[in-house]
Amino acid sequence: MLGCVMPVFPLFSMKGFTQQRMVYQELSDHHGAYTLAMLICAALTVAGGVVAYYMHHRGHVITGMDNHIVWGLPHVVAVFLIVSASGALNVASISSVFGKNNYAPWARLSVLLAAALLLGGLAIILLDLGRPDRLIVALTHYNFKSVFTWNILLYSGFIAVCLLYLMALLTPNWQTHSSKAGWLAFIWRLLLTTGTGLIFGVLLARNAYFPWLIVPAFIAASLSFGLALFLLVLLWVQRSTARVVPVTVLSRLTRLNAKLALIALVSVLLHHGVNMLVEENRSFARLVLWPNSWISVWFWLGQVLVGTALPCWLFLKSTANARNTTLGAITIVLGGLAMMVVLIIGGQAVPMPVVDGFSIVNSSFQDGTVLSYWPKLAEWLLSVGGVGLVLFLALLGMRVLPILPQRIKPMPNVVKRNADVDAISKS
């Protein structure tokens, strides 16, 4: 079935697609790749749901988390998805806020993915609660002093803003409002990452987080991770639905992603560097920067090498192609997860100076030692289930709403130019 075709966007000018009327359509159901992807995502989501139910029944004893590492893999993945939600909006912001029309065909996908990422992250956090059955309590009892409460409002608001923005993009008569909605989403996404960074920034107890530096690090990281996830989805769309993403657009996005990954790394290095200057925070910064702990392995190998150096090399060395873009985006995602492991798990694994000025030599609770953490099957399934939910929602959105531009047939001159670019990059 061919989805309803909506002529919506006014004439837009884009190199190669000059003066072409943009038409969007739902994904038709005769894409084998789509059905397969839906089935896989649905299976992952169900697996996450089942394990959440089992965890609710048995308790967190089936996880690798404990009274030291109270937030584990589910929180790493959830925070990663939530901050990425902000970054996934990059393409929409570039088109609506900064007026770059050649990104406009993908703005809807960008907003849809942002909302799906946030819902997936939120689902993981909610299902990991000790009492997920008390969701109603969380929604009716608010402590407005708590950064968590601010974030509940920020996250709900983000979803509402995304829906509004999507409506503005989808509804023909609302087109004039899409730039206003884009601005609102742009401001909200910054608030969202600020709020998420502050969850850690306000923790007086933890000598791992420097409040005014962790927030910019989260903002920079969100832009990079979200764009990488968007690129992966975009490439899937290109490959599986025979849509063409112009090489110029892909190249600009990959270059932008490389720069954002670098900025994210610099801001994280700045955070750890300043921590080195702060007496109380030095022990954590040392564990991250000195190559003598599992935390530093995640940092140097994960965030620096795999998450930044490799994608920068892949993205900056030549014009973007599908293979390099996929590889580069995957490495950025892995690096992003590594950054979260360092900050969230590492921040809890570092010994807390409970008796300040003294070291603990013996304790039934292993105070004074650098702790380790390895997730069990329950955490893996819950986390993967959250990712499955994100993709399931995104795929469902593409199926029921006119999110994707109709298969764009490049103008002959573009076909020729793309062929030239490919030839140059191959030579």
Place this chain on the structure above:
Amino acid sequence: MSTKSISHSAQLAKRRLLKAAVTGGAALWAGQGYKLFAAAKPDEQPVTSAVRWGLLVNVSQCGDGCDDCVTACQAENGWGSGSSDEQQSNALQVAQWMRKLDVHNPLDGSTFSLPLMCQHCDSAPCVDVCPTGASFKRADGIVLVDRHTCIGCRYCMMACPYKARSFVHEPLFDQRAHQPRGKGCVESCTLCAHRVDKGKQPACVEACPHGAMVFGDVNDPNSEISQQLAKVSSRELRKNLGLNAGVRYAGIPVV
């Protein structure tokens, strides 16, 4: 900017972030010049801020290798050896309302020992961060968790500067009637509020064979704790965080 001032501004920044959200000023505890209060309280009478319960631990009297206070807490509140529950949880998953620490003294290489439990902070970070308000401070300074509104998010555990809180990792069956506990909720030392409200001492204080713990109303200048606090030099752990803890330690060497 010097290391010290960066460090100070980091703490200050965190404090300001918290303070920006926190309403109400903290009553400063000077340990002297407060009025008298009768300990036993009828059940129907609410707790009052006329009292501030405090605990003074004299580290120099605390027995090396002795953990009678911990065992008494377990028996009283039904956790650890005081309950047949938590058999599946590992050593770091089981409840730790109170623990003994052996601490290295860098001055002479010796070690000293102290019990660590919820410090019943006046500006309690666990209370500030709790999204549902389940973590709360009574008017008399005792910090508790409302088991009916705790959703088990563990943010309070992230926020506690003493790792004094425990999360219940498995279903429980063997509980004390006065101390309901539950899977998926967070808990910590209650300063034996159920005993204190009946005019009794916390179980740990009563059990200490070395007399290393003194409990009482620090708002009462005639109470033993106020008099001890006036006599001996004491400190709160992680004083730089400005939490105004209800638990104080005497006899910790100055380094």
